[in-house]
Every structure is written in C-alpha cells, then in structure tokens.
Amino acid sequence: MGGGCSAPSVSSSTGVLPEDEVPVFKVVLIGDPEVGKSSVFLRYTKNQFDYSYQPTTSVNIANVVRKVNVPDHVVVSVTLWDLPGREDVDLRRSYYKDIDAAIVVVDLMDKQSIELAGSWKQDILNNTLLTQDVSESSSDGKENTSPNKARNVPVLLLGNKYDQILKREREKADHEGEVDVVKDSPAEVQELERVAELHGFVGSVLVSAKESDNSVHRAMQSLVRHLLERKLQQKLAKKKGGNKQSQRKKRKASQDTDSFATLEEVGLEEIDDLLHQCNPPLKKLTQCSSALEKSLDQFRRTCVQTGMVTAATASLEDCICGVRDKLGEGNSLEAVDDGGFLQLVVRGEGEVLEEVTETLQVFNTQVVVSSKAVLQHCPAASTMLTDLDTKVSAKADAIWDTAKQAGKTAREVKQAQATITRNRACIAQARTGGAQSLKTVDSSYQKIKAALLW
Numbered sequence: 001m002g003g004g005c006s007a008p009s010v011s012s013s014t015g016v017l018p019e020d021e022v023p024v025f026k027v028v029l030i031g032d033p034e035v036g037k038s039s040v041f042l043r044y045t046k047n048q049f050d051y052s053y054q055p056t057t058s059v060n061i062a063n064v065v066r067k068v069n070v071p072d073h074v075v076v077s078v079t080l081w082d083l084p085g086r087e088d089v090d091l092r093r094s095y096y097k098d099i100d101a102a103i104v105v106v107d108l109m110d111k112q113s114i115e116l117a118g119s120w121k122q123d124i125l126n127n128t129l130l131t132q133d134v135s136e137s138s139s140d141g142k143e144n145t146s147p148n149k150a151r152n153v154p155v156l157l158l159g160n161k162y163d164q165i166l167k168r169e170r171e172k173a174d175h176e177g178e179v180d181v182v183k184d185s186p187a188e189v190q191e192l193e194r195v196a197e198l199h200g201f202v203g204s205v206l207v208s209a210k211e212s213d214n215s216v217h218r219a220m221q222s223l224v225r226h227l228l229e230r231k232l233q234q235k236l237a238k239k240k241g242g243n244k245q246s247q248r249k250k251r252k253a254s255q256d257t258d259s260f261a262t263l264e265e266v267g268l269e270e271i272d273d274l275l276h277q278c279n280p281p282l283k284k285l286t287q288c289s290s291a292l293e294k295s296l297d298q299f300r301r302t303c304v305q306t307g308m309v310t311a312a313t314a315s316l317e318d319c320i321c322g323v324r325d326k327l328g329e330g331n332s333l334e335a336v337d338d339g340g341f342l343q344l345v346v347r348g349e350g351e352v353l354e355e356v357t358e359t360l361q362v363f364n365t366q367v368v369v370s371s372k373a374v375l376q377h378c379p380a381a382s383t384m385l386t387d388l389d390t391k392v393s394a395k396a397d398a399i400w401d402t403a404k405q406a407g408k409t410a411r412e413v414k415q416a417q418a419t420i421t422r423n424r425a426c427i428a429q430a431r432t433g434g435a436q437s438l439k440t441v442d443s444s445y446q447k448i449k450a451a452l453l454w
C-alpha cells in the first residue's frame with residue numbers, strides 16, 4: 001500500500017550537516033474532521049491504530065526521532081502536531097507558528113474531503129503569512145519579509161483510508177469475475193493527483209493508517225527527506241553567498257536568534273507563576289545546546305582554515321587525527337581528563353606549528369568549555385523542567401475551573417489552552433535538545449579517545 005501518486009521529490013544531497021546537529025522539524029496534520037489525522041498521528045508516533053472515532057478537541061503533539069538517509073545517516077527530530085478538524089481559525093493560526101511543513105489529510109472514500117484539500121492548503125498560506133518568523137536574513141542582509149517565505153512551506157497531500165478503496169476494488173473485481181484485467185487507477189486516486197497538481201502540493205501519497213504496511217511511515221520519511229534536502233541546500237546557499245558585510249549581518253542575526261525568548265503568559269496567575277519558573281532552566285538548556293553546537297562548528301571551521309583537514313564536512317575524529325598528523329617529530333597528542341571532558345595537550349620536545357597551537361586553543365577554550373557546561377547544567381535543568389511541565393499539565397487539565405473563578409470567557413480559555421500547548425512544545429523541544437547535547441558530549445568523548453588510540 002502507499003503506492004501510486006507522487007511523493008515529494010528528493011534530489012541527491014549537495015552538502016552535509018555537521019554530524020552533531022539534529023535538525024528539528026515541526027509538521028502539522030490538518031484536514032476535515034474524521035478523515036484520519038489522529039490515526040495517521042497514532043500510526044506514525046506509536047505504530048498503533050484505533051477503530052473508534054474520538055473527535056480531537058485539543059491539539060496532540062509528539063516528538064519522534066528518526067534516521068533518514070540523505071545520503072548518509074542523519075538523525076532528525078520531528079515534532080508532529082495533530083490538529084482538531086473542527087477548530088476556530090484564530091487557534092489554528094497560532095498552531096501554524098514556525099511550521100516547517102504541513103500535511104493535508106483527506107479521506108479517499110469521501111470525495112468532498114479531496115475537493116476541499118485546496119482550501120486547507122490555502123489556509124496554511126493565508127495564516128503562515130501572519131505568523132512566520134521573519135527574522136531570518138536573506139543573503140544580501142535584508143530582512144526577509146517576503147510572502148514567498150510563507151509560500152515556501154511544503155504541503156503534502158495524504159490520501160488516507162486507501163485500504164477501503166482496495167477492498168472495494170477487490171470486491172468489484174470478484175463480483176464482475178475479472179481476471180488480470182489491467183484497469184485505470186480508481187477515480188479517487190486520479191482525483192487526488194489532479195488536486196495535488198492543481199493546488200501546488202509538494203506531492204500526494206496513498207496511505208492507510210489502519211494497515212501496518214508502513215505506508216504512513218514511508219510518506220513521512222519522504223517528507224522529512226525533502227525537508228532535510230531543503231535545509232542542506234539553504235545552508236549551502238548561505239555559505240556560498242555573502243560578502244563580509246552580509247556575513248557580519250548574518251552573525252548579528254544569529255546572535256539575535258540566540259537571544260532567549262521567554263514562554264508566553266496565559267493570563268492566569270497560577271499557571272503564569274509556573275511558566276515563569278520554567279524560563280531559567282529553559283534558557284540554560286537552550287544556551288548550553290546552542291553553545292555546544294557552535295563550538296563544534298567553530299572547531300571544524302578552524303581545522304579547515306589551519307589546514308588540519310581539507311573537507312568542511314570532516315568529522316570530529318578526522319579533525320583530531322588531522323591535528324595529530326601535523327604535530328611534528330618528537331611530539332604526541334594526549335587527552336587529559338578535565339571535569340568530565342577532555343583537554344587536548346601536546347607532549348614532547350619537538351617544535352609545534354603555530355596552526356596546531358591555534359587549533360588546539362579553539363578546542364580547549366570552546367569545545368571543552370561548552371561540553372563541560374552541558375554536563376554540568378543540562379541534567380538538572382531538564383529534571384527541573386520535567387517537574388514543572390508535569391505541574392503545568394495538571395493545571396491545564398483543571399483550567400476550566402481556574403478560568404471560571406478568574407472570570408474568563410470560553411474563548412479566552414481556549415486561547416489560554418493553545419498558549420499552554422505552545423509553551424509545552426517549547427519545553428519538550430528544549431528537553432530533546434538538552435538530551436541530544438548530552439549524547440553529543442558523550443559521543444565526542446568516545447570519539448576523541450578512539451581517535452587517539454590509533
């Protein structure tokens with residue numbers, strides 16, 4: 001199952017992400033009620049299916065970490081949002097904030113849902129224009145406020161319940177006694193392809209959330225591969241374009257994105273108190289993760305600049321081996337324990353090249369410092385956030401009572417719920433980033449030890 005139609009095309013990779021970077025993609029599932037969004041969500045996140053229908057009343061969010069080949073193995077984190085089919089446009093718009101992609105789900109057995117797919121895509125277009133982050137700089141250093149940025153959000157069309165189409169076709173063939181007759185694809189499948197082309201979807205895929213046939217998984221993988229390809233191409237374009245002035249501006253832009261955004265308040269005191277308490281550990285996790293990523297990147301770039309390695313995509317082991325190869329007669333490279341991480345030190349009497357000293361200095365002052373900060377702060381910050389998040393979740397469950405006492409309207413409560421959902425997604429994302437940073441530090445430690453063994 002999951003055949004036919006066109007998946008998003010993935011060209012061959014033109015660049016490679018730093019090995020320690022885990023790209024995070026936010027993807028929303030949208031579409032008419034009862035088409036199977038929650039079922040697709042459940043299949044992808046837990047590989048399960050539920051026959052009963054429970055309309056989704058508030059958004060479901062899950063983080064899934066997967067491996068994708070682009071063409072090397074890349075680990076990506078997908079934050080999937082399952083939105084209610086019946087939702088007020090203001091709330092929907094808030095869920096669209098900072099999305100990387102959207103999936104419009106339709107029920108192949110429901111012709112109307114296929115016909116309405118275009119209006120769901122338009123909904124993304126209209127509402128991402130208002131919410132898309134416009135802080136990113138274009139290569140000329142100007143702020144990119146162009147509507148094209150929002151238009152760029154890839155939207156995939158997912159024809160769900162394909163099992164029912166196949167069942168119907170099988171029954172029809174049995175009834176008519178047809179044997180091995182080559183027929184056109186079912187009308188619904190042709191309609192899906194037509195709608196996808198007409199409205200500029202990035203592709204259309206046939207899936208069944210009911211069957212455990214991997215069709216949902218394959219559709220998601222192809223979308224994620226497509227997103228990765230875009231990210232790689234954007235990185236490459238950024239690297240290529242740019243004079244010194246635009247680079248300065250870019251640096252400033254990246255410093256700006258580092259500046260920590262606090263959680264949004266919801267307007268209910270006891271919940272806001274908890275959210276305020278979340279800000280310091282959230283900031284710590286975000287800053288530690290970002291500093292680690294930058295230091296590794298800086299070390300890699302220094303290795304290229306000082307001639308330790310030639311490829312900008314060299315791994316950490318390649319960099320360390322490159323340094324060791326340039327040590328000169330009579331010298332050796334040693335890893336010395338330093339607060340849970342390792343300093344790299346040259347031992348011996350031989351002369352040491354300036355380039356080697358410079359490279360090791362970047363390692364010892366940047367990579368070591370940021371790695372130690374991750375080890376020191378991330379576990380505690382993450383535990384603190386987990387505890388606070390549990391409290392926020394409990395408060396969110398009782399929000400109608402709290403809000404009633406505070407004299408809030410139903411609309412205000414719904415908005416508060418949406419804000420809590422967004423805040424909790426930020427918390428989940430920071431915790432995933434923190435856990436990933438700890439893994440990176442651990443694997444860097446192992447890699448350094450391994451590189452120095454040879």
Ligand SMILES: Nc1nc2c(ncn2[C@@H]2O[C@H](COP(=O)(O)OP(=O)(O)OP(=O)(O)O)[C@@H](O)[C@H]2O)c(=O)[nH]1
Nearest residue numbers: 033034035036037038039051053056085161209210
């Ligand atoms: N046969 C079949 N049934 C499906 C499939 N996917 C979902 N269903 C059924 O369709 C019904 C609706 O599925 P949901 O996933 O709850 O639909 P939804 O789009 O999330 O609905 P809302 O939350 O109201 O927007 C449920 O009874 C599911 O069991 C599928 O691939 N095949």
Ligand SMILES: [Mg+2]
Nearest residue numbers: 037038055056
């Ligand atoms: Mg649902």
